[in-house]
Amino acid sequence: MKIVFVIGRLADTSGGAERVLRDISEGLVARGHEVTILSHSRSQTPSRHAFSSAVRHHNLYSSKAPLRVTLAVRLQRAFGSTGLPAGSVQKALFRSRLLPFAAKIARFLDEARPDLCVGFMGEGICALALGRGTRPTSALASLHSAPERLFGTLDGKARLTLDALDGYDAVSFPLQEHISGMEESVRQRAIVLPNPVDLGDGTACAQRSPVVAAVGRLVPLKRFDLLLGAWARCVRDGWMLEIHGEGPERPRLEALVRANGLAESVVLAGHTEDVFSVYRRASVLVHPSRFEGFGLVLAEAMGRGVPVVGFADAPGVRSLIRDQVNGLLVAEPGSESGLAEALTRLMQDAELRARLGADAPATVESYRLENALDAWESALVSIVGAVQRSGGISPSPRR
DSSP: OEEEEEOSOOTTOOOHHHHHHHHHHHHHHHTTOEEEEEEOOSOOSOOSSOOOTTSEEEEOOOSOOOHHHHHHHHHHHHHHHHHSOTTHHHHHHHHHHHHHHHHHHHHHHHHHOOSEEEEEHHHHHHHHHHHHTTOSOEEEEEOOSOHHHHHSSOOHHHHHHHHHGGGOSEEEESSGGGTTTSOHHHHTTEEEOOOOBOOTTSOOOSOOOSEEEEESOSSGGGOHHHHHHHHHHSOOTTOEEEEEBOSTTHHHHHHHHHHTTOTTTEEEEEOOSOHHHHHHHOSEEEOOOSOOSSOHHHHHHHHTTOOEEEETTOTTTTTTOOBTTTEEEEOSTTOHHHHHHHHHHHHHOHHHHHHHHHHHHHHTGGGBHHHHHHHHHHHHHHHHHHHHHHTSOOOOOOO
């Protein structure tokens, strides 16, 4: 098949969804499909997730934007997404920004005539819907964040994305739980497509250190401040907490470490290139995030036999952690004492750590690259076949 992925920004990015795009596109090419990625990145710096030359990539960004697009961009920058007028004005401004990208997508589709297009994340979904129009090309909208994050604010991007979903033959989510919160019209076309995860060889490391690890950007969503509060309550007995990641919360977290007298048991390790070495060394992984589109670090750690801890009310976390099977779920939302109790329990019980760690790899096996590729390839073929049998395409997106 000839497959086109459309994404907004790809240059100079290192997010989990962009890594998913790389792994899926590379895997499909290896299976004999022709894959092209269309992006719209102001920066010309290559993506931090290196793509092979077998995957064709066209950055369609142009600095020579029409006046109305330039004005739309300036308005959004001047007022911010929450400072702009609500509803249709925000949506119209975001739509105006995408029109040059959409026009180039339309020209590419007319020339390349792909079998299937995939709108990847919000901006890619919106731009492809506008560019595809009524062309008889099968299309999948691929979402990679929790609906709470995607549509919680209903800003211009969220509104246009919701409208654009009407024009797609199918809408994919990485986890089943994300589907239930969507409108009925979306749920009828929704499918679950797993994110591919590097799970290692599925064996646990024999030699581990007395380390509780946390991995993620230092931003409020990850709730590392809550983790530090819980750590201050733990019975630590020589254990260390390592937080791997970088971000704007670092100064506040450093202050919390000092204020709680945790300097001897907490390391803010910064960005780590080889995160797998962290999983191989750590005895526990804790993930206090409020929600996730997909808990990548959880799956990576469990694939390497590390028991995990998170909150039972956290979307994208609760789907991966099976309480008492591959880790522990804290029942009380946002509870420092509950998190401290779970961490202390694991630190003090080597037998429990060993049992949860041994059972963890099997619980995430469906996310192994080859298994995830099987699911993606099967779904893409099915979508194309269904559209061809129906003899038509989905309705155009709402304007």
